[in-house]
Amino acid sequence: MPPQYRYQQVADDLANRIRSGEFPPGSRLPSRAELCEQYEVSSFVADRVYLMLKMQGLTESLPGAGVFVKDSAPDQ
Structure with a gap:
């Protein structure tokens, strides 16, 4: 398996x-600052x-x- 960039991970x-339902449609994702802290990214x-x-x-x-989960998120 080839290495992935951190943003891809x-x-x-x-x-x-999102697909598992942890973030249901209409829910707000973590802010940029929260994402940076949670994943230790820039x-x-x-x-x-x-x-x-x-x-x-x-x-x-x-x-x-x-940033919000779309109501009609595609299944993949």
Whole structure:
């Protein structure tokens, strides 16, 4: 198995947590600062994580409010 970038590892973990129901549709994901602390990553990595989740169709962001799990997250 080839090595993964840290942002990919964190995005995969959050995607799995979303799909398992730990973060149900409409729930708010941890803030950038919380994500940085929980996973011991930089804010750049946190931004990449949120971008990857958005590209997978799992999340949407609301400026000033945070990143939320989409109501119609795709099954994968």
